Amino acid sequence: MNKSFTTFSGSTNARALLFPMEKVFEAYVSKNLKKVLDDLNWDVSTQDRKYYLFDTPKKFALRPDIVINREDGSRVVLDTKWKILINKPSQNYGISQEDMYQMYAYAKKYKTPEIWLIYPCHEEMENSQDIRFECTEDEENIRVRIFFIDVANITDSLEALRKILVIRS
Numbered sequence: 749m750n751k752s753f754t755t756f757s758g759s760t761n762a763r764a765l766l767f768p769m770e771k772v773f774e775a776y777v778s779k780n781l782k783k784v785l786d787d788l789n790w791d792v793s794t795q796d797r798k799y800y801l802f803d804t805p806k807k808f809a810l811r812p813d814i815v816i817n818r819e820d821g822s823r824v825v826l827d828t829k830w831k832i833l834i835n836k837p838s839q840n841y842g843i844s845q846e847d848m849y850q851m852y853a854y855a856k857k858y859k860t861p862e863i864w865l866i867y868p869c870h871e872e873m874e875n876s877q878d879i880r881f882e883c884t885e886d887e888e889n890i891r892v893r894i895f896f897i898d899v900a901n902i903t904d905s906l907e908a909l910r911k912i913l914v915i916r917s
Contacts (some may be wrong), residue, residue, distance in 0.1 A: 758770060770830035774813050777828050777866055777897060777906075781814060784906040788914070791817040799857040812854050813866075816913070824913060825854045826864040833894070835872050841894070846894065848881070855890040862891060862916065869896035869905070 785792055796815040801808035814826040819890045827850070834842040843865070851863045867873075879894035895912075897905045 751827055757770075770828075773830040773868060773899070774828040775898070776902065778814055779867075780902050781826075781906050781909070784903070784910050785816070785913075789819050790840070795818075801857070802855060810853060810857055812858070815858065823860040824862045825851075825858050825860055826866055827851065827854070828866045830875065831867060833867055833873050833875060833876075841873075841876075843894075852890065861889045862897045863893070864909075865892060865894050866898055867894065869898045902904055 765884060782792050782794075793815050795811050797809055797811060798815075799810045800806045801810060812825045815827070816824040818824070827847075829847060831842070831844075836842070845866065847865065855863050857863065869889045873896055875894070876894075881892045883890050895909055897909075
């Protein structure tokens with residue numbers, strides 16, 4: 749990683765311990781979501797490596813954070829993002845175009861219309877509900893939904909997500 753934290757003034761030495769929060773958030777959400785969905789007969793996998801963007805040759809592996817295969821054969825792909833969104837629809841809430849391209853690739857390769865982006869909740873977005881982006885291509889709908897996780901109250905957040913996922917199954 750070769751990243752460091754440095755003070756730029758003063759004579760005090762300080763030590764810092766930095767964590768890759770995107771990986772911590774992903775693991776925290778994945779582990780707890782598996783617990784919340786445990787009683788359902790759904791296959792929940794993390795860091796799925798089933799598909800590649802290109803088949804010949806097999807290059808550019810797709811690795812969604814969470815893939816749920818329901819009993820009825822339907823599939824849901826969820827991807828966590830340790831990013832702070834902004835409450836400005838005109839700026840796409842601060843969601844990067846690259847992230848949306850990634851979700852589109854997941855939808856196509858995993859043959860699912862149901863994609864979720866999971867972000868940490870923060871003050872500016874705590875009252876935002878049901879943010880979604882939809883497109884129809886070749887009579888096929890693709891829907892990317894945004895869900896916010898309260899990291900301090902993850903069980904309640906994931907129970908709310910579970911209810912939505914069960915209703916949609």
